Amino acid sequence: MLGIGTVAKKIFGTPNDRKIKATRPLVDKINALEPEFEALSDQGLIDKSDEFKGRIEAGESLDDLLPEAFANCREAARRALGLRAFDVQLMGGIFLHQGNISEMKTGEGKTLVATFPAYLNALTGGNVHIVTVNDYLAKRDAEWMGKVYSALGMTTGVVYPQQPEPEKKEAYAADVTYATNNELGFDYLRDNMKSSLEEMNQRGHFFAIVDEVDSILIDEARTPLIISGQAQDRSDLYVSIDKLIPLLQEEHYTIDEKTKNVTFTDDGNEYLESILHENDLLEEEQSLYDPESTTIVHHVNQGLRAHKMFLKDRDYIVRDGNVVLIDEFTGRMMTGRRLSEGLHQAIEAKEGCDIQPENVTLAQVTFQNYFRLYDKLAGMTGTAATEAEEFGQIYGLGVVEVPTNQPIERKDEDDAVYRTEREKFEAIIGAIQKAHEKGQPILVGTTSIEKSESLSALLTKADVKHNVLNARQHEQEAQIIAEAGKLGAVTIATNMAGRGTDIKLGGNVELKILEAIAADPEADPEALRQRIEAEHAADENAVKEAGGLYVLATERHESRRIDNQLRGRSGRQGDPGRSSFFLSLEDDLMRIFGSERLEKVLATLGMKEGEAIIHPWVNKSLERAQAKVEGRNFDIRKQLLKFDDVMNEQRKVIFKQRLDIMKAEDLSEITSDMRGEVIDDLIDRYMPPKSYADQWDMEGFKADVAQQLSLDLPMVEWGDEEGVDDDEIADRIENAALEMMTDKAEKFGPENMRMIEKQVLLQTIDAKWREHLLTLEHLRSVVGFRGYAQRDPLNEYKNEAFQLFESMLDGLRQDVTQKLSQVRPMTEEEQQAMLQQIEAQRAAMAGAVEQAVSEDNPAGDALEGFDETDPTTWGNPGRNEKCPCGSGKKFKHCHGRLN
Structure with a gap:
């Protein structure tokens, strides 16, 4: 029913x-x-x-x-x-x-x-x-x-x-x-x-x-996305820690492959503490649990992760002495992208590469925001x-x-599950040979460079001609894909997600035409096109007769979506095609997330060597495993976003404030308001509400006014006056500060003063925001532990981030007020001294260049017949050639100098 x-x-x-x-x-x-x-x-x-x-x-x-x-x-x-x-x-x-x-x-x-x-x-x-x-x-x-x-x-x-x-x-x-x-x-x-x-x-x-x-x-x-600047160089620490990692035994740590994390066992902590003491990485009296040990423990963790969780040719490759990450979803190199919190440096130490200094965050945003x-x-x-x-x-x-323009003709076969990886690869080679014999083009999908290269070795051994597309062949990507639909072509590719180039049956006709024109530039392009298009039509029909593109996947990905992308390479625009997935119980997904029930069923069936189980029920079981992984990844992204949303609100405020400052013609009102708030804060600190005059700290007040406002005011005398209150003193300070700033504006000129205010505001905002980002990073890394005290880490993060933001704004007002109060015009003597200094530096630089030129080009004999007063006797030297006078200098720096 x-x-x-x-x-x-x-x-x-x-x-x-x-x-x-x-x-x-x-x-x-x-x-x-x-x-x-x-x-x-x-x-x-x-x-x-x-x-x-x-x-x-x-x-x-x-x-x-x-x-x-x-x-x-x-x-x-x-x-x-x-x-x-x-x-x-x-x-x-x-x-x-x-x-x-x-x-x-x-x-x-x-x-x-x-x-x-x-x-x-x-x-x-x-x-x-x-x-x-x-x-x-x-x-x-x-x-x-x-x-x-x-x-x-x-x-x-x-x-x-x-x-x-x-x-x-x-x-x-x-x-x-x-x-x-x-x-x-x-x-x-x-x-x-x-x-x-x-x-x-x-x-x-x-x-x-x-x-x-x-x-x-x-x-x-x-x-x-993070824009960062370099922090101090700590390469020695990474190298020292890297030498200790091989000393650790399996009983010293546990690995969680699902979250790519490692944790030390109690035995591991004890052993780690002893070897850190032996290698002078921990002071004698210091234990791993002391607050001072946080940094060293963090770096040891990252070193262990680098060795146990990040594999060469799967997660990264080493190219020209650099560790280059590989995008797990597209199989592409992510040049310039680095892992944070010292993990990238730990991998560089493991691979013996030059260790780049760690970075500090200058600005960051998530793609979501x-x-x-x-x-x-x-x-x-x-x-x-x-x-x-x-x-x-x-x-x-x-x-x-959106419906397809032509109905999909591709046949999607049920997954075939083998007991071992060896049996699976033997079956894959057999399937490839069978399809290859009838000329069917085959796209073989793998999940890592390592797997693609081991499969390539097996195909070479079986004498099957093929192409390999992974991060190493990044530059030939378009060429390899263009040929992947040719009759009898075999292409091994890591994660075909988002390649952006269609695999056309019979090959890419436009590429064939360009190659033919390049090979014979004299030929008539139109005649070439007609001939190649006719040949291509025959090739395309032959491929269709052979069954179209065969997508053979060697493993299920964590995400079903990536599997569907690979599958979708076949059967475009109503073309025939076929897809199948070959799996084994030793695959990462099956091992980490696969159901134990499936393993028991296969064991009960008593499968023979090289035999596979093929059933829609297996597909359902795998789908559930993938849904679990996708759900967990969604939770990670949601959690990341919740924390980033807190920073995002603050980011919007700061970026808007910067924009308003850049747009503003006159910022004196903003700086005046900031100055007023700083004065109010000083009043609250030294003349607290509902306090008596003898409780005021007028000496401290005088010192702070001098430091923050550059004003020498008789604060102690004012405090002794009869009937004076905080409002009266605030007015006096504000008037004195306003008079000083007005005087400065006259000396600098209104235009210059506006420019100074703008630059001071922007530079101070940027410096404070950078400090704030670092503080939030540290808060984010420790706030998770609040969960042990039955407190919600996200709420704790929100509350503390808000308080930190408030104190950042207070600090911003103080710094801007202090810097502007200390700005003063240069005296004529100071300007002269600065100009002389610049001139001396320029002369020294010119002298160094001149010396380098003469050292590179020692003096020699003048050109025969050279007459200094008659340029027709100089020959015709190039500007970068030696001067014909024999000075050894370049012509452009000597007689060829433009006067």
Whole structure:
């Protein structure tokens, strides 16, 4: 008997079906407008954009404009790229404009889909950011889709690391900007460390479309973005600790693979204490439990984690003497990304690399809080439904599954589970050989570099030609993927998530054409294209006959979503395909999270060597294990966000205050208010309310007024006056301070005084915020222990963080007031002395350069016939060649010097 829910779904459709149905009338409207826009000239498309902008200014909503804007964009894409968007692509664009995640399968053309809502929203003049997972895709998409925006009269920019500042500013000023999530987050932090509005690059946060949204907003959201400066060098400590780790035995510590943590046992603590004393890392009388030992214990823990939890070629690789992390979700190198709290240094010590100094945090933000800055957020991916709850809770994003343009023909087989890893790999090699013999292209998915390379060795032994794609082959990524769909191709890849390049059956025709033109530049390009396209069509049909792309996964990932991404590489645009997962009871997921029941069942069945269990029930069991892991990871991200939200509120206050200061023309009112509050604090300290005159500390008051306000006032005499009260003394101090600052403003000049106030305010805010971030980091690391006292760590963190913020603001007012009161104009003698000092430094530098030049180029004989007064006898030396006079100097520094 059918349940009520099932009956309701049959009658009314699922909520997703209803959302799809609701877009049909809009898609029909866009299609009905197609002939009208086809009739427009190229200039006519641009004129339409101007017309739309005028209508928006007149008050028309974007929703009203949507059908016409989408029709205009579709026509521009058809002319610029030769691509006419399918109806399902228009649907995807509509959902993005509405602030949803469009779940669209691999090969459905998500890159083009983004142009529709991006164009519509850019018509408002607000900035539109299209976010990609790597710089290659940002540049590729900006160049490719830039042709569409250009045909619509819009500008396109691309942001990438180490970009020159003027170019970056121009990219952000464009109507549509392509960038990676990392670069956007870092630019936001950098902008809020700048000292003038002109230096800032980003122009607000209006609308963002995040490509591979699950990878960016979920997988990478566990790690905050941090801009840091170097702290003191402690490499000796890391090396000393690294030498001790191999002395530890298994009974000295326990490992929790689920949380990637290690803890010492009681025996371990005793042994550790003794070897730390022996190696002079702990003072004789000091125990591990003393507060002074916190740092050393922390570093020993990190050293143990580096040895036991972080594996070379899985979690990181060593390249050019540097430890480079590997993204566990995409298998890519994360160049420049470092682990915090000394863990990266511990790995460098383990691998014998140069140890880079630890860093102190200057600014930080999580991806969750960065992307929540946008007025409107949207995303695209092939796999989002499994994380719909998280997208809804944290970002307020709905997930809509957009139907495919062609029905999916891929066959997804049940998982095959073997007893041992050896049996599993033997079965994998057999399956690859079988498919390879009939010419079927195979994509083999692995979860680490180590596994991909051991599988590669097995395939080489079995004489199967193949390509390997992992972090080591990062540069050849596009080339390897382009060839992965060729007849008989075998490609081993670590985590194919977010590669951004389709695997096309028969290979990538455009790449084949480019290669053919490069090989024979004299050939007619059009004739080459026709020949290669004809060959490609034959290759594509042969691959389809062989069964299409076969995705063979060697392990289940912690996240089902990553597995689905790998699976989705096959069967694009209605192509045939096949996918299967080969597992063993020794795989990490099965070992750590797999159900013990499954193991018992397999043991009961008495499986023979090389035999696998294949049953839908096994799939369900694995799904539950993955759901457990995903749930735990969601909890980690939620917890991280709760703590970061506390800092985020404070970050917003500080960043807004900085912005207000940079925008302000005159800051004298702000500095005057700060000075007034400092004076009030001094009054409260030295003349407490409801106290008598003989209880006042006027000597201490005088000293503090001199220190904080640079004023020498007769505080003791004032205190002895009859009938004087705190208000009267506060007024006298404020008047004296105001008189001093007015006098300073006259001496400096109003313009200079305003600039001084602005710089003092900004520099003091930045210094105080840095100190505050460090304090919050320390608070965050110890507040968890409050749970043992039955107190909620989050509430404790909120309360103490608030108190710390209040005291930071008090300190800020004091520092600004003190610095401004100590500022004074230079005397003429001081200015002369400073100019002489600068001149002496410059002369010394010039002398050093001159000496270096003459040492590098010892004097020699002059050119024959050289006449100092007749340049025609000098020959024709280059500016960097030796001077023909024989001085040994470069020509540009000698007779070739421009007078």
